[in-house]
Amino acid sequence: MSKSTLVIVDPATPLPPGTPEHAGRLRLADPDQPQVLVSDLGVTRGDGIFETFGVVGGDIQAMEPHLRRLLNSAVLLDLPELDLEALERAVRLAVAEHPDDELLVKLIVTRGVEGTGRPTAWAYGFIGEDYSPRRLDGIAVVTLDRGYRHDIAQTSPWLLQGAKTLSYAVNKAVLREAARRGAEDVIFLSTDGYVLEGPSSTVIIRTGDTFVTPRTDQGILEGTTQHALFGIVTDLGYTADYRYLRSEELTSADGLWLVSSGQQIAPIISLDGQQIPHDPELTQTLLKRLQSRDS
Template identity: 50%
Template sequence: MTRATLLTLTAPTTASAGSAHSAGFASVDADAPQVNLMDLGLTRGDGVFETISVVDGHPQALEPHLERLAHSAELLDIAEPDLTLWRDAVLAGIAENRPLNPGTRELFAKLILTRGVEGSGSPSGWVYVAPAEDFAAAREGIRVVTLDRGYAHDVAETSPWLLAGAKTLSYATNRAALREASRRGADDVIFISSDGFVLEGPTSNVIVLGGDTVRTPQTDQGILAGTTQASVFEFFAQRGLSTSYERITADELVAADAIWLVSSVRQAAPVTQLDGEPLGVDAGLTAALNEFLLSRTS
């Protein structure tokens, strides 16, 4: 039986009042109720989050995740998170959880920051640490469908209030997209803008290999900057391939030599089928990529 660890932050932002708890966070029962039912994170999805892969006790890309949490909070006009406190809470949660799950190599840490109870002016924050699910099958290959995201590629510039590029708790659309993929006999989704450009997956970034060049959609299209994607580029650069952020059309996606969906906990999942058509997979290259990702210690 696996067990989770939960730490609540008593002063999650720099604007929060001082905490009576010296550490600024406290370990609580992960199976007991902890959140006020009127918290705007629950009632409106008004908050942000990050999910960090933890391998052999090492939180991967911790600093980029913390920076992205702060960026998302800024986009939502939530008070600036106290990153020193969040960092300490993550490390404490990992240290507390590892003895509860001996022999478990992969954990995840989920950081959640909400606007708090409506009218209170006090944000809520917590860190949840638990064993990751088994992604062995996904790392061998997934079937993917493309779905229209419903807006143009420049939505972040034309409509910044839609919060494209922020990692918010409002994931109903992403979950609906994954259910649609399942109805179509697929495992995951690549969103396409209404004007024909590749965007991202519901929980992943898209990596496209063509010849000796590895590309990913550029982030000014309302795409969440990927922490794992940055490490993927490092892997391929070490192998002598060029890497670039570009606008990629749906037609270019179909013509790719290989495609991966990459994310913090699942790591790299090669696409074996795109909209019902088979796509080649380099199993050896994918295995090496995932070993590289899993071996990160920072």
Template identity: 50%
Template sequence: MTVLVFLDSAFEQGRVVDASRPQLMATDQGATRGDGVFESLLAVDGGVRKEQAHLARLASSAGALRLEIPDAEAWSRAIRTALTEYAASTPDRPEAVVKLIATRGVEGAGPTAWVAVSPVPAATRRQRETGVAVLLLDRGYDSTVAQRAPWLLLGAKTLSYAVNMAAIRHAKEHGADDVIFTSSDGKVLEGPTSTVLTARHRGGVKTLVTPQLESGILPGTSQGALFKAAAEAGWQLGYGPLEPKDLLEADAVWLISSIRLLTPVTAIDGAAIPTAPELTAELAALVDRFL
């Protein structure tokens, strides 16, 4: 089941509504134009992980869209309300997805904002264990355009995810599970719903590398938290540029995201690649300690 809490200035703790009933106007610009922003957080045992990082990114995405959204405190209160409701209704589920959505609302009426809490899909949980086979797909943009074309919203997490969803469908139609986007100039970018990580373990030195933010990818909250934890654990860190050959030559490649967590990539474009179970175990232990 899903719990829904709308942010509403008349309800300080958020307004709990019946998620089994329609709650959105059909003229909301979130629904008619994908004009809004979102975040997906993982809740474990009643608490959400990386709340401040997600709220900061939500605010940054909203800024890119010139969208005025409720402040972080209002979101936090609504999250608390939603998690309390969810725990009461679904006591046997230690994990949940907490989605924050803010849209431009009905024209003239101001933004719409809500928190939705729902179970983690079984398929998502499964992929943490089985890993994913990916296709490399061209995202169509070159890795320098984000800097000069802010209207492309490349660093913002908007509701306009049709291309991300189409890319995943394309992968599934071709026998894979997920996608790593590449730029038109041949750089590794990101997954449709995740950040790319690679690792090398050479001469006793462990190095974690992710594509550079300037290439127009979303700043990964999980990648950010893992880099901090890994550095404290003695890992070296690197920031792209990465090319497809770097993925093939790495000791391991993962997709990391807030809900699916650290997911090993097992094949690229139909060819198996090495995985490193000991590195996965070490990094997954760090991910499990995210707050």
């Protein structure tokens, strides 16, 4: 039995008023068979958007924040209006049809075949990698220049910074650069020295009793897991703050983490070869709370 599920949404745009909703709109398909046309702009231009939903114990985490972020990406890319309700049902169906209750669902919306103006969309449920080593032993991380100033999203919105697009070749290339430097992940810095985000995660820094994450007006994504984490740490009596973080602040931190839907949370134990303080007990507390959160 295949360990993945695929639900195709057609159309991904709202139905004309009065059209009866019918079962045919969501279609279960075989993920081991080709399902995408070579003329789809998602393939030819990385012209589309995505979200990855974590599923723990059968519960889909952060549904609403993910859909809100998808919508924001769609606006940044001038995509046609999407039917978020249909996309949400596709994610739920991909989970319901999957034999496991710990999985990831990747929801993808592409601009579709050139000239049709008709987005292609699907939800793909699959088993993620084993994140235990990252969560337990921590990760070595390097900082890399993203090449942009921290205010790029304001000055040059056509560069799509802050949108979660399918054009992620750079996000994969930096992981290979990290591996060449003996590390497992990356924190992007702006050219003017601000801390941005990981290639597929949000940066969390602890200084004393305060947890901080970079402000999202720097062309970075609003972290769905970070949002949940801030609720948790506040509940634990810590302070949580969004602000501009200078790169120098990373190495003087009392704790550093990357958080994302798949790994949930991974402690950074070294940054650019320099050791970072690590409190395994605190990380395990945060991990357990993240995994058992309600939504």
